[in-house]
Amino acid sequence: MVSETDGGVRVAGYLDRIGAGKILIDAGPLSYDYIPDVIVGRDEELGQLAGIFQQIEDHTISCRVAITGNVGSGKTVLSHVFSRDLQRHLGDRRELKLVHVNCRNHPSKTQVLQHIVTQLDAGHPERGFGSGEILQSIRKQLHGSSRHMLLILDEVDHLLRADKGDLLYQLLRIDEGRADKGTISLIIISQEQVLDQLEGAVLSRFGRSNHVRLQSYKAAALTAIATQRAQLACHDGSISEGVLRAIGQRAEEMGDARLAIELLEYAIKQAEVAGRAEVVVGDVRWQSRNIGRTVEPSIVDELNPHAKMVLLALCRRLRKEPEVTSGDAEKLYHVVCEEYETEPRSHTTFWKHLKRLDALDLIKARTDSRSEGRGRTQFISMPASLPGTLEKRLEGSLRVN
Ligand SMILES: Nc1ncnc2c1ncn2[C@@H]1O[C@H](COP(=O)(O)OP(=O)(O)O)[C@@H](O)[C@H]1O
Ligand SMILES: [Mg+2]
DSSP states (O other): HHHHHHHHHHHHHHHTTTTTTSSSSSSGGSSSTTOOOOOSHHHHHHHHHHHHHTTTSSTTOOOOEEEEEOTSSSSHHHHHHHHHHHHHHHHHSSSSEEEEEETTTTSSSSHHHHHHHHHHHSSSOOSSHHHEEEEEEHHHHTHHHHOOEEEEEETHHHHHHHTTTTTHHHTTTTTOOSSSSOOEEEEEEEEEESGGGSHHHHOOOOHHOOEEEEEOOOOHHHHHHHHHHHHHHTTTTBBOHHHHHHHHHHHHTOOHHHHHHHHHHHHHHHHTTTSSSSBBBBHHHHHHHHOOOSSSSSGGGGGGGGHHHHHHHHHHTTTTHHHHHEEHHHHHHHHHHHHHTTTOHHHHHHHHHHHHHTTTOOOOOEEGGGGSSSSEEEEEEOOTTHHHHHHHHHHHHHHHH
């Protein structure tokens, strides 16, 4: 007993020293897989889903929907909250069995099926069955009970890459030849417009109109998301509205809710380490560097005009894509030169500028092994700064010149 008390005191004392607990009550709501009871700012999309699942109480009905949107637009959390709400709403009028599969972790048809069958029947053997046999087991499990499965295939593009639409086709046909249909409802989730990738036979069973598109979040929505997490995780009054607004604004460039939550978490840590009971805007700024945005935008002001134009060309592409090849970059640079009515520099000078930008950490260039020996194609990314921010700054400073 004595030693336990001792231990407790020691731990508390240690936490005290780094200031922990002055702001944070519970770190759980800041973790990446935490699912809040309600989500903020997606009422319209929840309404669309409710519309698509309007008849789900009817035991002969199956529903299908595709959810698409960029990284961090809340696809996964929306599917969790909606399916959980639906399950509660139906109660015992129709028993829903929720099965979430992340196809990034289970990218083959057999892996997905295996995951499903162990969710339905914990005793099902892990290995040794082909996909046809597992599908049979799933059919038997579901037809033998009154349970309706709501299957959520998250990051389904990973499955479609390997499997085309084969598994979806089989799942959608599971009731064929039976009088009472309605065994499986399906939510598929992807960043891309996944419906375009489905073959006619799958698409006609799926329903083209069953598509919920999530727009990337704007600053106000990101602020609301950060506010919700702050209320769940922190002491009242420890984070002001101004700080939360700064987080929303910073995260807006990516439109990614995950970034807003990370910024919040790092800002809290920063304030606690400093021993304060309140987060200030400076904590947000400081910490945003720690998650990979290390280069101060003002560095671009010092560059010569052609380096600026090379970088501007890169920013415009890297705002939308994670990487650009050096070949494309040079073409884009020529377009920028035209815009500013200057003659582009030579190929060799272009490469010198790339090297210089790399040395400044403004860009990161990697050589792809496949392109070795075929000239020197490089893949350029911008991990340490936000291309949209740099782009605005570059345009401003090139206009002055
Ligand atoms: N509208 C929202 N309300 C509350 N939290 C949200 C909302 N949208 C996203 N989040 C949170 O932001 C993070 C990223 O969302 P996520 O659903 O994983 O995005 P996606 O699957 O589109 O990449 C998660 O922690 C999620 O809980
Ligand atoms: Mg997701």
